[in-house]
Amino acid sequence: MEPMIVVEGAAKTFTLHQQGGIALPVMEGAALRVMPGECVALTGPSGVGKSTLMRMIYGNYLAAEGSVRVAGLEIRGARARDILTLRRETLGYVSQFLRVVPRVPCIDVVAEPLTALGVGVEEARGRAGTLLRRLNIPEALWSLSPLTFSGGEQQRVNIARGFVHAYPAMLLDEPTASLDAANRAEVLALIEEAKARGAAIVGIFHDAEARARVCDRELDVGVFAPAQPVSG
């Protein structure tokens, strides 16, 4: 069986043009392999580069060296449209922030990844509703924009949107942060179901108990810290 997500020798440097063009190496030699059905936790203290590594896999951060492959597609140097297709069909991402067009009803925000794949609106809304119900978003809120919701509700809408399509690969950035016990259990169950259907998952979980329950392995991102720290 081929790994779904492969990172080999990846490096990341930020060049800050507004600060005299200083180059800030933040990661080098990053390596990771995730098999279908496996969940790998990225660990290490805040600022060590967990989200950076995740964004290099998603393609919104450009890796400086090495190789980043998802479902066989080399992300480094890939055409924008190939990455867009990968994200639509294969690679899901639950970020910590809900970014949506204002005014769009919650149910359509969650259904959108399905309609983008060509699923009919009624079926997509039906599947979105099933997830929203599981995540305890009251039906009375479904016709409202989630931007008016509380932080915890927005996070659950974001999770519903991330799980509505059965992506073969998923990136989860703090999916259980600030959820109450019942919703946390529901999210962990969603992750377990995704693994059972063969999804390869990379996650960041500050919640050690959650990590222990759903993750098969941990990867300390601190080992990819650049050898020579920047001076000054």
Add this chain to the structure above:
Amino acid sequence: MSGALAVLAVEEPLLEVTGLTKRYGGRIGCTDVAFDLWPGEVLGIVGESGSGKTTLLRCLAGELAPEEGRVDYTGGAGTVDVLAMTEPERRRLMRTEWALVHQNPRDGLRLGVSAGANVGERLMAAGWRHYGRIRETAADWLGRVEIDPTRIDERPTAFSGGMQQRLQIARNLVTGPRLVLMDEPTGGLDVSVQARLLDLIRGLVRDLGLSAIVVTHDLAVVRLLADRLVVMKEGRIVESGLTDQVLDDPQHAYTQLLVSSVLRV
């Protein structure tokens, strides 16, 4: 559905722009601009005022004549260099397969005739003759852009700015164009009206399979609307890529400045 789409998807860009240069006397409007646009894609062109983005759009729309370059368009009649077209050919293209949505709806509407006539006019220009069908289609499109169809006989001057902009979009999309050029489509509108318009444009792009080029200085608009971004400065493209990559990990000094200058709410 996705299988059918895959068969239909032609591996060929809808638009290929190369070496496009427009000067105003000794001053550069835009220079050596090159990019492509694929079917179903929304491309955002961002930059400050004076960066050349509107000049570029006006060159594409045929409102300005560039000195150099090619704009190869693959449409109903095969691949053609739009810049080499005769004026009647270009005008015909602009009222059938292409559409231009102006920033100010008053520039894209005829204020002296009714809302229905504004929409119907483009159908007649495309060869429609049956009055009843034209009126029926116009009413249908008013509904699609959330304008009460009972207001079909009112003039656009009786509408609010947001309604005028939606009417302009209906007028442009009624003939089923493949490519829509938009110049600051949400500029000058209240924030709540902008949001409604963004939602409308996104829905139309998805449902009709349109490709679009959206020129704007508003990074929040392109974040929600565009698949890819082109960043312009002093008439040149300084950076391009996936929208979230350009906004989250900008490489060029100018893009870093633009992104860091945005007010967050």
